[in-house]
Amino acid sequence: MDEIEALPLHRWLCACRQLMAREPDWGADQFAVYLRLGSPRLHLGWNRLLDKASPHTPPSYVYIAEDEGLTSPALPPDVDPASVPTAPDPTPAAETALWRQTRDLAGQVASLKLTDYPPARVEKIMASIDETVHATLDDAIAATKELGRTCLRRLVEAREGSRNRQLLIGDFLQPTRDVLAAYMSFEVDGRSACEALAFVLSIQCNLPQLGPLETTPPDARARAIEHLIDQADELLIARERANVTPYFELTYAANLLVATAVQLNSHQRELVPEYEGRSHLNRRVHYGEELIGHGTAAAFALPAAVEPLEMARLVRDRAKDRGESALDYARTVVVHPAFQGALLEAADSDALDAASALERYQRAASTAESVDALALINQKAGPVAEENAKEMHMHLLAFSMG
Amino acid sequence: MDASIDELLARGEKRIGPPVLTALASDDPDEKPFLLEALAAAAALFLFEYFCGAYLDGLGLGEAAERHGRASRKLLARLRGGRGKAPTSEEKRHLAEGIEEIRRAPASEVAPEQAEAAVRDVLIESGVGRARAEDLARDIATLVVPEHDG
Numbered sequence: 001m002d003e004i005e006a007l008p009l010h011r012w013l014c015a016c017r018q019l020m021a022r023e024p025d026w027g028a029d030q031f032a033v034y035l036r037l038g039s040p041r042l043h044l045g046w047n048r049l050l051d052k053a054s055p056h057t058p059p060s061y062v063y064i065a066e067d068e069g070l071t072s073p074a075l076p077p078d079v080d081p082a083s084v085p086t087a088p089d090p091t092p093a094a095e096t097a098l099w100r101q102t103r104d105l106a107g108q109v110a111s112l113k114l115t116d117y118p119p120a121r122v123e124k125i126m127a128s129i130d131e132t133v134h135a136t137l138d139d140a141i142a143a144t145k146e147l148g149r150t151c152l153r154r155l156v157e158a159r160e161g162s163r164n165r166q167l168l169i170g171d172f173l174q175p176t177r178d179v180l181a182a183y184m185s186f187e188v189d190g191r192s193a194c195e196a197l198a199f200v201l202s203i204q205c206n207l208p209q210l211g212p213l214e215t216t217p218p219d220a221r222a223r224a225i226e227h228l229i230d231q232a233d234e235l236l237i238a239r240e241r242a243n244v245t246p247y248f249e250l251t252y253a254a255n256l257l258v259a260t261a262v263q264l265n266s267h268q269r270e271l272v273p274e275y276e277g278r279s280h281l282n283r284r285v286h287y288g289e290e291l292i293g294h295g296t297a298a299a300f301a302l303p304a305a306v307e308p309l310e311m312a313r314l315v316r317d318r319a320k321d322r323g324e325s326a327l328d329y330a331r332t333v334v335v336h337p338a339f340q341g342a343l344l345e346a347a348d349s350d351a352l353d354a355a356s357a358l359e360r361y362q363r364a365a366s367t368a369e370s371v372d373a374l375a376l377i378n379q380k381a382g383p384v385a386e387e388n389a390k391e392m393h394m395h396l397l398a399f400s401m402g
Numbered sequence: 403m404d405a406s407i408d409e410l411l412a413r414g415e416k417r418i419g420p421p422v423l424t425a426l427a428s429d430d431p432d433e434k435p436f437l438l439e440a441l442a443a444a445a446a447l448f449l450f451e452y453f454c455g456a457y458l459d460g461l462g463l464g465e466a467a468e469r470h471g472r473a474s475r476k477l478l479a480r481l482r483g484g485r486g487k488a489p490t491s492e493e494k495r496h497l498a499e500g501i502e503e504i505r506r507a508p509a510s511e512v513a514p515e516q517a518e519a520a521v522r523d524v525l526i527e528s529g530v531g532r533a534r535a536e537d538l539a540r541d542i543a544t545l546v547v548p549e550h551d552g
Binding site for chain 2: 234
C-alpha cells in the first residue's frame with residue numbers, strides 16, 4: 001500500500017526518516033529549525049560547528065548572511081577566530097518535540113492494525129529507533145564498529161567460500177545491500193550506515209586481503225564516490241514519477257548514498273592527499289551535498305509535523321512572507337508532486353477541510369508510479385560501482401583458482 | 403530579440419536548480435558556496451553559449467564557434483570567480499546571434515548531438531551527476547532548437 005492511504009502511517013514514517021536519516025539529535029534539531037521551534041543555533045556571520053560524534057574531526061565554519069552563505073573548513077585570514085561563536089550542541093533527540101511526535105504517531109499506526117504495518121512491526125521499528133535515540137556516543141561508535149565487523153565477516157566468508165572454484169560474487173556484494181536495507185528499515189541510522197558502507201566499499205576493493213583502508217586503490221575509491229553521487233542523482237530524478245512511499249524512500253536512500261560518498265571522499269583526502277583527481281571528486285561531492293541540501297533535507301519534517309491541509313497553508317503563508325510563489329517554496333521544502341498539484345492552489349479555499357484535502361492528495365498520488373526503491377538501487381551491482389564489481393569478480397576468480 | 407532571449411534564459415534558469423548552479427560556480431574545491439540563486443541567469447547564459455559554440459563547431463563554422471566558445475569560457479571563469487552577475491544586453495545580443503545562426507543553418511544530424519554531448523560533459527566535469535547532466539543538456543538543446551528531440 002502507498003503510505004498516504006493511511007495518514008498516520010505517512011506521518012510516522014516521515015518522523016522516523018527525519019530521526020534516522022543522519023542521527024537522531026541532528027534530525028530533531030533540523031525538525032525544530034523547519035518548524036521554527038525555539039531559537040536558531042546559527043547566528044548571522046561566522047559560526048564554528050563541532051561534530052561531537054567525531055571529536056578528532058576539525059571544526060567546520062558556516063557563514064550566514066541575509067541572502068547568502070558559505071561553508072568552509074577554515075576561516076578567512078581577516079576573521080579573528082576568537083570572535084567566532086561555537087554553535088551550541090543540539091538538544092538530545094529524546095527531549096524533543098520530534099521524538100514525542102514519533103511515539104504518538106507510532107501508537108496511532110499500531111492501533112490501525114494495518115496489514116503492511118501490524119503492531120509488532122511498528123513496535124520493532126520503534127524499539128530500534130528508541131535504542132538509537134537513547135544511545136550514548138560510545139554506544140553509537142560501538143554499534144557502528146559491530147556493523148562493520150559483521151560485514152567484514154561476511155566478506156571473509158564469501159572469499160573463503162570461493163576457494164573451491166565456486167565463485168560467491170553475489171555473497172561478496174551482499175553486505176553493501178544489507179547495510180542499505182538495514183538503514184531503510186530503521187535498524188541503523190544514517191551516520192552508522194554511511195560509515196559501515198564506506199568501510200565495506202573500501203575494503204572490498206582490496207582482495208584477497210580485505211583492508212586496511214589505506215590499501216584501497218585510490219582509483220577504486222574514486223569510482224565508488226562517483227557511482228554513489230550518480231546513483232543518488234538518479235534516485236532523485238526517479239522519485240518525481242513515484243507515488244508517496246517510493247518518493248520518500250528514494251529521498252531517504254539518496255541521503256545515505258551521498259553521506260557515504262562524503263565519507264569516502266574524506267578517506268581519500270586523508271589517505272591520498274595528492275590524488276590527481278581530488279579537485280574533481282570534491283566537485284562531485286559538493287554537488288551531492290547540494291542535492292541533499294536542496295533535495296532531501298527538508299522533505300520529512302513538515303509531513304511528519306502537520307496534516308496535508310495545514311501543510312499546504314503553511315507553505316502558502318511562508319511563501320508569502322518570503323515574497324515567493326507557493327510553488328517555489330514548495331520546491332524548497334521538497335513536497336511530493338501530487339501534493340503540489342492537488343493542494344497548493346486549493347489551500348486558499350475556505351471550503352476545503354482536512355478530510356477532503358487528504359482525499360485530493362491521495363487521489364492525485366494514486367496516479368503516480370509505484371517504484372521499488374531498494375530494487376532500483378540494487379539494479380546491477382547496487383551501491384558498488386560497476387567497474388569495481390568487475391574487478392572484484394576478477395580478483396575473486398583469481399583467488400578461487402589459487 | 404531581447405524579449406525572447408530573456409524568456410529563453412528564464413526557462414534555462416528554471417531548469418538549472420541550486421545543486422547544478424553550485425557545481426558550475428564552485429571554484430575552490432575546499433570551499434562550498436551555497437545560496438547562489440543570484441548566479442542562475444549567468445549560469446544559464448553560460449550553458450546556452452557553450453551549446454552554441456559546440457553546435458556551430460559541428461556545423462563547421464569555425465570562426466563563429468570560436469567566438470561563442472570564447473564567450474562561454476569567459477562566462478565560466480566569471481561564474482567560478484564568484485562574479486556572477488545578470489547578463490548584460492551585449493551578452494544577450496551575442497547569444498541571440500548565435501541562436502539565430504543555428505536556426506538559420508541547414509538541418510544537421512551531427513551538430514545537435516555534438517552540442518548536447520558537449521553541454522553534458524561540461525556539467526559532468528563540473529561535478530553534476532550523469533543523469534541530471536544528460537537531462538539538462540537535452541533541455542538546453544530543446545530550448546535552442548525546439549525541433550531537436552535528442
